[in-house]
Amino acid sequence: MGSGGFILLHYESTLSGYNQSSFFVSSTNHHKMKLTIFGKLYLAIFLATSVAIVFMVVVTNWNFEQSFAKYEREADLERIECLAKHLAAKYPDQPDLSFxxxxxxxxxxxxxxxxxxxxxxxxxxxxSESAIYKLSGAIRLLDENGVLIKGAPLGDQQYGQVIIPSKNQSVGSIQLILADQSENSREITKNFKLQQGGYLYLIALFSALLSLLVALVVVRQLVTPVKKLTEGATSLLKGEFATQINVASGDELGDLSRRFNQLSAYLQRNEELRGEWIADISHELRTPISVLRSETEAMLDGVRPPNLKHIRSLHAETMSLKQLVDDLYQLSLSDAGDIELVDEVVELGGLLDSALFAAESLLDEKQITVVNLLDLDKTYPVRGDESRLYQLFTNLLGNSHRYTDAGGSIQVAIKTESEQVVVEIADSAPGVPDDALPRLFERLFRVDKSRSRALGGSGLGLSICRNLVEMHGGKIEAHHSDLGGLLIRVRLPLLVDAAKP
Structure with missing residues (x-):
């Protein structure tokens, strides 16, 4: 199983309890009970709501006590003002109230x-009389000079003071001090607090029940996409790579669902490619093996004599099979990242000229004309592995030799463009259909399978070239050539500091 399968298996094992259990609790492989995602979210919301309600009750009680005590003192202060008016009205002619x-x-x-x-x-x-008696203990009467006449002794903390006017002159003042509540006030406060507390607890209980109902709806909405992801992961583990999840939200769970659909589509595409790959490889291996078998059986049966001609035919098929295996091995190394590149400065123009020189004898066999447009007075330095880049150019020239008609031509050019070295290898007819251009670098793809096999092509050469280019941080493209055939354009990063104009 690949890394993707391992991830899916781990994901499935994490969420399997949710699928096969109640909403709140599931059992693990070790027969231990654990909370599901639904239970955890529900419990978290319930605890958060409970803490908020308890905090609200405590703060409300505290605020009520403070506010009610202040209300009582303000009410007592209003009564003191009435007392001051009464004294001013009753004794208007008295210079003071010391009597x-x-x-x-x-x-x-x-x-x-x-x-x-x-x-x-x-x-x-x-x-009441008792209330008046208790309140009188919190009142002190002072003369105009602040000397105590009657009431609570000086020194107690004062809450408020009211001036007693008499013919536009002050004859004294009345002070209200902070004292213990009267019995009547305490009874009123107690009853009022009990009444309000009962209302508050009912509201808190109703809020808790309402929050539980809302949490139930919210958590269900949150967990539903997770459940769908779990079911989708189970389907992927069964090999149902066409599984898709309906995305109904734009939040993180929606993004996760979209990523799941992308993963599913990617696995589905890989499965299709794997099937095609196995079928193509089987076909490619079967053809030379079938030829080798028929040739050897004919020799064993005496139908064909084991002469040099027939042995050379067997050797050619063997070499064709070896080339296919070597190409497959090369691709497997590059896919696994096992190819180590030598980091060095490579002069690309000279390297391309060397590869072209080595291919001249091969091109001459088909009378293919070479148009060399390389300007060797300039340098085109890149950073990479010289042997791998030489292999790249050799493969591209070999591909042009293999598929260009006899008597045709090949044109090779190099230039710099936007801090890139651009290598172009163009050949003459036959051309490539428009729909085949994007697929040329796919493994085992051939425009004309029968013709390609007859010419000795494995269908892996351009795939190897693409891997080599990408390993060097470049890009390879296929276009129609002005010569009537194919144009391969390779772009590699230019080593600017080492370039010679």
């Missing part, structure tokens, strides 16, 4: 009347 300090009965009477004045107008109930 109240020696008359506690009158002070309590004034407090009882003053604290309840305007109560009905404010929509508040009248204070």
């Amino acid at each position: 109240l300090g020696n008359n506690p009965t009158q002070w309590l009477t004034d407090i009882s009347i003053g604290l309840n004045c305007d109560a009905e107008a404010r929509g508040e109930p009248l204070l």
Whole structure:
């Protein structure tokens, strides 16, 4: 199994529990229970909601206590203002109120009347005697100089102060100090807090139940694409590479689903290519083996004599078979990245001229004219492996020799273009159909299979050339030639600093 299969197997083993179990819990191969993705997400949302609700209850309770205490003090301060108005209205001619300090009965009477004045107008109930008595302990009466006349001793923390006017002059002031709540206030506070707390807990419980329902819907929506991916991975493991997932979202899960579909299409294409590859290789190997078998059987049966001519025919088929095996081995090395390149500076113009010179005798056999357009006064340096680049040019010239009609021509040129060295090898007829140009570098592809096999081509030469070019960071292209045949254009990165104009 390849690396892709291993990844899919690991992915499937990770998610298989979700497929074969309840939403929340699944069992592993070791018979241990574990939470599914659904359970984890649901639990995470529930915990987050619970923490938020608890925080809300605590903060609300704290805020309520602070706000209610402030409300009570503000209400008491309003009552103190009423008391100040009552005293100012009752004793308008008194220069001061120090006489109240020696008359506690009158002070309590004034407090009882003053604290309840305007109560009905404010929509508040009248204070009871016990409430008035408790509140009087939080009140102090001062003269105009701030000297204590009656009430709580000085030194206690003051909450508010109200001036007592008398004929546009201050005759004293009343201060409200921070004291313990009265019994009546505590009872009111307690009952009110219990009532509001009950409402708050009901709201919190309703919010928790509502959040669980919403979480159920949200988690189902989140987990559904994961479940589809799990089912898709299972299909891929079964070899169903045509499996596609319906993508209904544009989020990360949607992107993952699209990547899954791309992976599926890639595996499907690779499976088709693998089938074609096996069929083509089988056919390529079967042809020379069949010839060798028929030739040897004919010699064994005495149909053909084992003379030099027939032995040379066997040797030719053997060499053809060897060439095919060597090409396959070369491709396997490049695919696996096992070809080590020598990193050196190569002068491409001179190397191409050497390859062309070596091929001249072979081209002369078919009376193919060579048009050499190389300008050897210029240098075309690249960084790469000289032996592999020589192999590249040899393969390309051999391909032109093999498929160019006798009496034709080959044109070789080199130039620089946008910090690239461009090598062009063009030949004359026969040409290549338009639909075949993009496929020329595919393995075992032949435009005319019967003609190519008869000429000794394995269908792997241009594939090897493409691998060699790409190993050097370049690009190879196939176009129609002006000579009527094929134009192969190779682009390799120019070593700018070493170039000679």
